[in-house]
Amino acid sequence: MIWLDTLLQGLMLGGLYALFAAGLSLVFGIMRLVNLAHGDLIVLGAYLILGLCTALGLHPFLAAVLALPLMFGLGWLLQTALLNRVLGEDILPPLLVTFGLSVVIQNALLMGFSADSRKLPVGPIEAQSLPLGPVTVGVMPLLTFGSAILVIWGLNQLFYRTALGRAFRATSDDPVTAQLMGIRPRSIFAIATGIALVVATIAALYLGARANFDPAAGPARLLYAFEAVIIGGLGSLWGTLAGGLVIGVAQAFGAALNPEWQILAGHLAFVAVLLLRPRGLFPRAYD
Amino acid sequence: MSPLLELRGLTAHYGDFQALFGVDLALEEGRTLAVIGANGAGKTTLMRAITGIARVSGGSAALAGARIDRMAAPDILRAGIAMVPEGRRLFPSLSVEENLRIGAHARRGNGFWTLARIYELFPVLRDRRLQPATALSGGQQQMVAIGRALMSNPRVLLCDELSLGLAPVVIREIYAAFPTIRDSGAAIVVVEQDISQALKVADAVHCMMEGRITLSGPPASLSREAIHDAYFGVRHA
Amino acid sequence: MTRKTLLPLILLIAVPLLAALPVIGSRALVQDLFMVLCLLVLALNWNLLAGFAGLVSVGQQAFVGIGAYALYACVILWGMDPLAGLLIAGLVAMALSAPVAFFAFRLHGAYFAIGTWVVAEIARLCLGQWKALGGGTGTSLPKGAAQEMWGAETVRALIGGSKAAAVDALTYWLALALVVVMLVASWAFLRSRMGLGLQAVRDNPVAARAVGVDPTRLKALVFLLTAFGTGICGGLLFIQIGRISPDAAFSLLDWTAFVIFIVVIGGIGTLPGPVIGVLVFYGLERLLADFGTVYLIVLGLIGIAIMLFARRGLWGSFLLHTGIDPLPLSHAAPRAGSANRSF
Known part of the structure; x- marks a missing residue:
């Protein structure tokens, strides 16, 4: 029974990691860009929600709704002003620019909010739990998991059912020919990064509601997200969800054996999957 | 009244290499123009320069009197020039129908060409509309590429090497669609290495060699020898 | 002055000057410059990896940490001399x-x-489990271990002062x-057949493969060699620091982020780049160190600005604007003009 409980905790945690990863996966799928500041942007989102909570006296869930358009704007601006200028054959410039951005964001947060760890005040819901057959599961973890599935499903609908998604896929396939269709790749990229930051904000809400966060929390989140994307297979959104679950379950079982092994177990699961299936669990047919 | 599409002294470079040397060309409303020439004559560069994919380094290009040579590719499409690119360049992660629909990505309002009209023009595509575009045969893919370009309801349709890699019977099938396209009101430029089909549909022919237009005129006025010379660069004594 | 003699000349002037520092300078300055020199070693290694082999690693702190832990294990657990431990540190890092x-x-x-x-x-978390070396x-380092290492007594006799200063x-x-x-x-490696092959791979992988350069083997070789250099440097750093912990030994900021900024500012993919970068870095640190986080923000912004406006960094921009390369890496045949710049 204890193992079933651990498995369930792991799956719930995996949902959070899938939320961390979904934005990264989307951006990579469309423009082959790996944003090393993704984790820090999630943490920035958490501070933004916290700021809105305190300034306007709102519940974190409401504050997050307000934060969504702001973060979309930030993503759009980031892509337009910075990342579009360094995209290209050479992978070094976008990598180093996002690395620099990561350092800037972390230290700017440190200046603004100090190194103290914070938490989003979600109220009584935090302690509530539901009996689920033989085990009980917290309402917040369940909400996180449900949101992860909803977000992945929503992104898939967007990607495969809408005109915008069609433009995303066309630009990803062949940006030059896409221009012949009247598509402007740079504005497509800006929208994509905006959406990625919207998803990052949802991830930030659950990050901040479930555990403490501080300005230095970003890089670890980036690593989990990155591992989920690679395990799932590049460019597959459902794969990213599966990847998140693998990391979450591995961490939960690692922690059950020895609390110090939690993070290590996740990393080792990643290495193991990559050694067995170098292209991930659900690789896209073409690339 | 200026021509619909007019190029004056157009030049283009790839780095230090000059690919076009002062090309002049005029296309009137409703007409079809053929640009023929051997591999490397600069035909594809010319198409890429008109559509904004390759940068124009000198001269001018104008659509209905308005300059387009400094515009970006997406804006040139919006102005009314669509291209069927060499090698078709369909989007592999899109279905046949999605490839057609994305052709109308920038379209505002109505026009002659709709999904239904494309399926009328190429009925075989209707049955395969849900398949990945790259699962189709070469000829069918070419039909998708033409349909995709038409979906923007262009004033000028540029076709780059439609017959490349296709069997003669398939080429004839594709060129059979041209009268309908022409009746829809689009002016057409076909670029071909395969002269025979191009001459059949064209009102005027330009021969290109080494980045220049070396011979122009209506097909009937040009002797086989003259075209042959312009094409291969042979000079009779 | 010909190009061939320039590099030896610079070394001949700079090295004795720097070497004389412990005799003439203050101990604080020696400690400062020790850190600068170590960062330069790490930067030279990272530049070989990222700038020449195209392997952009953000995990070189792994080899700093592994080298440092190997050294501590040698000294604390097996009673070896720190100097011998340095060699082991490099070898262990390379083996791993x-x-x-x-x-x-x-x-x-x-x-x-x-x-x-x-x-x-993974390395940080694993070594945090090594209870014999203090776990998390x-x-x-035992106080005596460093002070009694080979050569320390001689150095003390030479310059006088305390054991710690020695x-x-x-x-x-x-x-x-x-x-x-x-x-x-x-410099020798980059001018060797292998080094030139590496630069050929960086500039055009397809063509390089066509003339028989095996990029993967070359890159693996560079990865191994730079792990060796990085491991030794890690060991040396923590002899001087005198205390180790997983977080300090595997610090992304100290051993990789700073190093990346140094190389990017100086000029990635150029040999003098890291040297110039480390000078700028040291200058900025002196200027802004009191402001802590502001210093890091400025560093990040400079890195971003360099990538946006001068991708080849200070040295690369100098080459681009002057067309002079005082330290060419290629075997330049006699030629007129400077049409073929050689970096």
């Missing part, structure tokens, strides 16, 4: 870099970068020697 390469080479481009970072995290909280001087000289060896070795 082979399985790391086997894993990380499955990832390309940006994913290689994060893959190496994951490896560094770490441990100190250790500072000795580690400083070792770091200086490491810099000189790294500079000369990278």
